[in-house]
Amino acid sequence: MAQVIAVAQQKGGAGKTMLATQLGVALGMTRRVGLLDIDPQGSLGAWARLRAANPKARADLAVGSVSGWRLANTLDAMRRDCDLLVIDTPPVLDSDARRAIRGADLVLVPLNPSPPDLWAAEGTLTLAAEERRPVALVFNRAPAASKLRRRLEAEIAARRLRLIDEALGNRAAYANSFAEGLGVAETGPSTLAGTEIAALATRLASILE
Numbered sequence: 001m002a003q004v005i006a007v008a009q010q011k012g013g014a015g016k017t018m019l020a021t022q023l024g025v026a027l028g029m030t031r032r033v034g035l036l037d038i039d040p041q042g043s044l045g046a047w048a049r050l051r052a053a054n055p056k057a058r059a060d061l062a063v064g065s066v067s068g069w070r071l072a073n074t075l076d077a078m079r080r081d082c083d084l085l086v087i088d089t090p091p092v093l094d095s096d097a098r099r100a101i102r103g104a105d106l107v108l109v110p111l112n113p114s115p116p117d118l119w120a121a122e123g124t125l126t127l128a129a130e131e132r133r134p135v136a137l138v139f140n141r142a143p144a145a146s147k148l149r150r151r152l153e154a155e156i157a158a159r160r161l162r163l164i165d166e167a168l169g170n171r172a173a174y175a176n177s178f179a180e181g182l183g184v185a186e187t188g189p190s191t192l193a194g195t196e197i198a199a200l201a202t203r204l205a206s207i208l209e
Contacts, residue, residue: 002034002082003208004075006104008089008097008128011120014110015140017043018174020088025183026201027084028059034082036074037065038100039090050181058186071099084208093123102131105208110140113149118156125161136207138200139167166200169193 007020017037021044024035037044048063062082066074078085087100101107107128111117121137128135137156143149156163168174173193177184184193185201 002079002085003105004079004085004087004100004103005106005108005204005208006087006089006100006133007108007110008101008124009109009111009117009121010091010093010123011111011117012091014112014117014120015168015174016091016110017041017047017088018178019108019110019138019140019168020044020086021047021178022168022174022183022185022197023201023204024061024086025059026185026197027086027205028061029185031083032060032062032081034078034085035061035063036078036085036087037063038067038071038096039088040067041091044088047178047181050179052181054181056180056186057182059183067096071096075099075103084205093127098127098131101127101133104133106204107133107135108204109135109137111137113139113142113146113152115152118152134162136162136164136204138164141170142167144169164200164203166196166203168196168200171196 007016009016024033027033045065051057089097089100109121171193173184177187184197188194
């Protein structure tokens with residue numbers, strides 16, 4: 001039965017879908033990974049259609065899109081067929097988001113290192129606490145170092161929230177690979193972006209062990 005990572009964040013622009021696809025590809029280089037899109041915007045589904053037509057796609061991925069009453073059955077089916085399932089959740093805390101978080105082994109919250117992103121995560125953090133699900137925050141599109149980033153790190157630590165050390169920088173390689181239906185683990189594994197996503201994937205796999 002697959003373990004489940006639910007990528008959740010209410011604030012737009014945090015890179016939720018980008019993170020889900022890049023992680024799915026990186027993890028899918030060594031195991032069977034499912035990517036499930038339950039966000040009505042359907043960005044992951046559009047990426048999957050590009051991927052299906054790209055012969056450079058190498059990671060072992062099964063991609064699905066579902067919402068509403070079919071979600072529970074689809075979740076169960078994909079968990080049976082995969083080693084790991086990554087869910088791109090909607091940016092609102094609706095019933096689908098609650099189902100995904102309830103079934104997750106880890107709720108992963110991407111945020112730019114800025115106060116509005118942390119504020120926007122409050123609803124997700126509250127829902128995960130209600131469902132007694134473990135949560136990890138990860139900086140996305142982050143500068144290598146800044147006063148604001150250090151301030152956010154201190155605030156997160158003071159609240160005893162888990163912040164993953166491995167962060168993703170603001171790199172064009174992520175968007176460029178996404179535009180081809182691929183991930184940087186396929187287009188440039190030895191680049192800075194490829195190294196970052198590999199390190200994050202390794203850390204998440206160790207958390208789930």
